[in-house]
Amino acid sequence: MADTLREAILEHHARHPDRLYVRCVAPDGSDERISYGTLTGRGSQFAAVYTSLGSNPGAIVIIILPHCADLYCAFFGAVLGGQIPSILAVPSFKLNAEHWQHELEALLNRIDARVLVTDTATASHLTLTDGRVGRASVVLADRLEHAPAPIPHVQTAPADIVLLQHSSGSTGLKKGVALSNRSVLNQVEDYAPTLHLQDADRIASWLPLYHDMGLIACAVLPVVFGVPVSAVSPFHWVTRPASLLRVIHDDRCTLAWMPNFAYEFMATRVRDSQTEGVRLDSMRGWINCAEPTLAQSHRDFLRRFGPLGVRPETLWTCYAMAETTFAASQSSDRTPPRIERLDREGFLASREARLAPSADAPAIETMSGGLVLPGTQVKIVDDERRSLPDRRIGEIAIRSRSLFSGYFKDPASTSKVLEDGWYYSGDLGYLAEGHLFITGRKKDIIIIGGRNYYPQDIERIVSSVTGIYPGRTVALGLDDPSIGTQRLIVLAEVQEAGLENDPDVAARVRMAVSEQLDCAIDDLRLLPHMWLLKTSSGKIARAPNLQRYLKELVEPTRQTRPPA
Amino acid sequence: MPTDRGTALTAYIRENVAKDPRARIEVETPLITSGLVDSFSLVSVLAFIEDEFHVVIPDEAATAEAMNTVGLMLQLIDTYAEPA
Numbered sequence: 001m002a003d004t005l006r007e008a009i010l011e012h013h014a015r016h017p018d019r020l021y022v023r024c025v026a027p028d029g030s031d032e033r034i035s036y037g038t039l040t041g042r043g044s045q046f047a048a049v050y051t052s053l054g055s056n057p058g059a060i061v062i063i064i065l066p067h068c069a070d071l072y073c074a075f076f077g078a079v080l081g082g083q084i085p086s087i088l089a090v091p092s093f094k095l096n097a098e099h100w101q102h103e104l105e106a107l108l109n110r111i112d113a114r115v116l117v118t119d120t121a122t123a124s125h126l127t128l129t130d131g132r133v134g135r136a137s138v139v140l141a142d143r144l145e146h147a148p149a150p151i152p153h154v155q156t157a158p159a160d161i162v163l164l165q166h167s168s169g170s171t172g173l174k175k176g177v178a179l180s181n182r183s184v185l186n187q188v189e190d191y192a193p194t195l196h197l198q199d200a201d202r203i204a205s206w207l208p209l210y211h212d213m214g215l216i217a218c219a220v221l222p223v224v225f226g227v228p229v230s231a232v233s234p235f236h237w238v239t240r241p242a243s244l245l246r247v248i249h250d251d252r253c254t255l256a257w258m259p260n261f262a263y264e265f266m267a268t269r270v271r272d273s274q275t276e277g278v279r280l281d282s283m284r285g286w287i288n289c290a291e292p293t294l295a296q297s298h299r300d301f302l303r304r305f306g307p308l309g310v311r312p313e314t315l316w317t318c319y320a321m322a323e324t325t326f327a328a329s330q331s332s333d334r335t336p337p338r339i340e341r342l343d344r345e346g347f348l349a350s351r352e353a354r355l356a357p358s359a360d361a362p363a364i365e366t367m368s369g370g371l372v373l374p375g376t377q378v379k380i381v382d383d384e385r386r387s388l389p390d391r392r393i394g395e396i397a398i399r400s401r402s403l404f405s406g407y408f409k410d411p412a413s414t415s416k417v418l419e420d421g422w423y424y425s426g427d428l429g430y431l432a433e434g435h436l437f438i439t440g441r442k443k444d445i446i447i448i449g450g451r452n453y454y455p456q457d458i459e460r461i462v463s464s465v466t467g468i469y470p471g472r473t474v475a476l477g478l479d480d481p482s483i484g485t486q487r488l489i490v491l492a493e494v495q496e497a498g499l500e501n502d503p504d505v506a507a508r509v510r511m512a513v514s515e516q517l518d519c520a521i522d523d524l525r526l527l528p529h530m531w532l533l534k535t536s537s538g539k540i541a542r543a544p545n546l547q548r549y550l551k552e553l554v555e556p557t558r559q560t561r562p563p564a
Numbered sequence: 565m566p567t568d569r570g571t572a573l574t575a576y577i578r579e580n581v582a583k584d585p586r587a588r589i590e591v592e593t594p595l596i597t598s599g600l601v602d603s604f605s606l607v608s609v610l611a612f613i614e615d616e617f618h619v620v621i622p623d624e625a626a627t628a629e630a631m632n633t634v635g636l637m638l639q640l641i642d643t644y645a646e647p648a
Contacts, residue, residue: 027624093629094597239606239626269607271614449604506584507598514599520583521599 001189004156004181005079005163008224013040013151020228022072022219025247027236032069039223040080041148042073046139047081048149050115053137057082057154060113060164062136064088064122067233070141071209072219074117079162082154083115086164086176087210089518090122096515097125105134111164111176111408117141158182164408165212165322168452176408177212177322187216187325187402188224190375194330195255195285197221203229204253204283206237206244211450213290216326217257241266242274245308252282257318259290259450263297264484267304281309285332289318290450292438295339295367297484319369319438323423325402328378329436331370338368338435351393353430353437368435376400380431385424395442396429397422444542446477449485453477453519455542461512462492467505469493469529476546487522491545493529500526525553569617569641574634576612581605591635596628603628609637619645 002008012019017037024032034042050061061078063085065071071087078085088107091100104126108116116136118126123140126133156162162184164176203222207214222229230251232243241262247253263286288298298315317337320327331337344362346352356363372378379387380394388394399422406414417424426443429436446453458475462468472493477486492509499505510521533544574589581601582589595601601609610626613619619641631637 027626028622092603093632094599235627236623238603239610239628239631240623241607243623265604265607269611271611273614503584503586503588507587507600510583510599511597514597519599520602522583524584 001185002224003158003185004160005184005220005224006082006154006156006181008185009036009040009043009076009080010151012036012223012226016226019226021223021226022069022229022231023251024068025230025232025243027233027240027243034069034072036226038069038148039073039076040151042070042146043077043080044149044151045144045147046074046077046117046141047083047152049139049144050078050081050083051152053115053139055083055114055137057156058160059083059115060111061085061115061117062088062108062111062113064090064116064118065141066090066119066122066235067208067231070119074139074141075163075209075219076223080154081152082156082160084161084164086111086113086166087215088166089208089210091125092518094514095518099516101126101133107166107174108134108136115139156181158185161405161408163215165215166210167322169454169457175410175413178405178408179322179325180405183325183402183404184216184220185224186375186400187327188221190373190400190402191221191327191330192225194327194332194371194373195287196332196334197225197227197255199226201227201255201284202251202253203227204244204248204251204256205229205231206234206241207257208234211290212320212322212326213257213259213450216320217287217289240274242270242278245270245275245278245280245305248280248283249278254282255285255287256283257287257289259485260288260293260297261291261449261483261485263288263301264482265449267297267300270304275308279309280305283310283314285316286310286314287316287318287330289320289327291447291485292440292479293317293337293367293369294481294484295337295365296481298367317367317369319396319429319436321425321427323404323417323425324376324398324400325404327373328376328398328400329369329372331368331435335371337370338432338437340366340368340432340437342366347393347439353391353393353432353439366437366439368432368437370436371434372436373400375402378431378436379422380429381424385419390431390433393428393430393439396425396427396436396438398425399423446475446486446488448477448488448519451519453488453517457517458488458490458513461516462490462509465492465505465508465512467495467499467502468509468526469495472529472532472540474532474540474542474545476542476549478546478550488519489523489525489546489549490521491525491527491532491549493527493531495529497528500528502526525549567638570634570638572616573609573612573637576616577601577609577634580612581608589634591638592633594632595634596632606631613637613641617641617645 205218341363455475
């Protein structure tokens with residue numbers, strides 16, 4: 001095994017330059033194919049451009065490109081040149097350009113990025129000063145004529161940071177998860193055997209690469225092991241989810257990672273007319289990851305796609321996060337995810353995962369994220385970070401040989417979550433016979449469709465809207481099993497009586513959140529001043545207001561399971 | 565003037581996919597940029613267009629940007645409708 005990601009790529013380049021790495025399928029059915037030869041040649045060209053702009057080894061390169069061959073080449077080009085790449089989301093057309101520029105500039109300056117790789121269309125939303133945004137020189141990938149360059153000569157070491165993964169949230173809250181060559185290679189080395197990864201595998205993906213699931217599972221793991229990927233863009237998939245199934249059929253794909261909501265989304269939204277002639281028998285693993293996994297979503301997926309060849313033993317689960325590079329646990333056909341029915345009272349009241357005494361007793365269903373990976377240790381701890389025994393619910397702490405090096409240039413945030421080599425995840429769960437179950441979250445984070453949002457980001461944006469009482473807003477994530485993910489609830493107090501029913505205030509709130517965070521509020525409630533509950537310390541807390549919302553504002557039939 | 569198709573489409577969006585059932589939806593009302601409709605709901609709108617108007621919008625044309633208002637959707641429908 002190579003010592004650095006750069007070496008791993010170069011080994012494939014030397015052994016089989018013509019081997020396919022990624023096939024990017026466009027909505028019109030056309031495609032771009034990247035071989036290891038192309039990846040290295042075009043990637044080295046990018047690396048030469050970065051260097052010519054004064055970006056030395058160890059410098060940060062930010063990449064904002066739509067899903068295309070150059071996204072991979074610009075990213076791994078930085079790796080070949082010893083620079084540190086990080087992919088950010090292409091702004092959705094709904095984002096406010098001025099706001100985006102402001103946020104982007106602040107981020108680029110904070111991490112001292114010297115190069116921003118994007119394309120003409122995206123750059124048209126930016127105001128450049130001398131070809132730069134902040135101190136970062138802008139490289140337009142679509143203007144860079146293909147001229148493969150020789151592989152740059154640089155020294156990289158296992159302990160060097162090889163890439164940054166930026167978490168979700170606004171600039172102020174976005175943290176760069178710094179990963180070393182060693183951690184990344186340890187991760188894929190430990191992870192591949194749990195998937196029984198083999199040369200004959202082929203990965204299908206619609207995932208964005210700015211997220212760990214897309215980047216590590218569907219770009220880095222395959223580049224290290226030489227497994228080809230067939231990719232459709234996330235923007236294409238969201239309006240035409242059948243596109244993924246067509247690609248699986250055409251390329252005989254075997255593995256795919258998706259967040260839980262995608263199972264429900266595809267089961268309910270893919271039409272028979274869109275899957276004519278499609279067979280999914282080639283798939284040996286559908287890996288549910290990135291948000292709480294529900295057994296019901298697997299059952300719905302199986303009912304819908306079983307007739308096309310999806311088999312129950314191919315529905316796997318994974319627990320992963322950027323801070324451990326990616327996976328901490330995984331199930332497969334050999335160690336299937338375990339499904340349990342827990343005693344409801346024990347679960348809610350005493351944080352114990354006792355099995356329900358009978359089939360008709362009130363129960364909560366959980367599904368495991370599989371067995372903890374080799375090279376990884378997991379412990380469950382209480383609020384004082386003391387270890388808890390099996391079947392007690394507490395915070396999940398992880399120690400592994402693929403742990404991150406820290407949040408980039410943010411030692412204060414790092415020291416909050418890293419202690420004595422253990423990463424405290426903020427997720428709640430329990431262990432039982434080696435299986436890790438995830439049951440909820442200690443930290444306030446809302447996950448919608450696998451994307452993370454910080455409630456404080458949403459609250460800040462809503463608070464700044466004219467007509468809303470500043471500082472008197474809560475943003476809440478409510479589990480909704482019917483869609484397999486959370487719904488975004490916003491409760492906001494208005495500044496003057498009567499504004500509760502003002503459609504313009506509501507419209508401004510929705511627009512502000514959509515423009516700045518690219519997400520839609522599912523249920524917005526404008527409330528009279530002093531409606532929101534405060535804690536004894538005078539703080540507006542989210543949990544009691546969620547309870548009040550469920551009790552007073554939601555009809556009982558529409559209520560879903562309260563979060564544990 | 566909203567057309568029959570426009571009326572039917574608007575009613576479908578208001579009743580099935582809009583996040584705020586009270587919101588006014590006119591032909592030019594932004595749906596996605598306003599946060600009134602999320603991009604995940606566009607699949608349902610495309611299915612409605614297929615079933616009601618027998619028009620299939622090709623994948624490359626069915627983007628969120630091209631479906632931001634009822635007016636834009638009507639243009640797409642006109643573009644891809646089979647000539648009578």
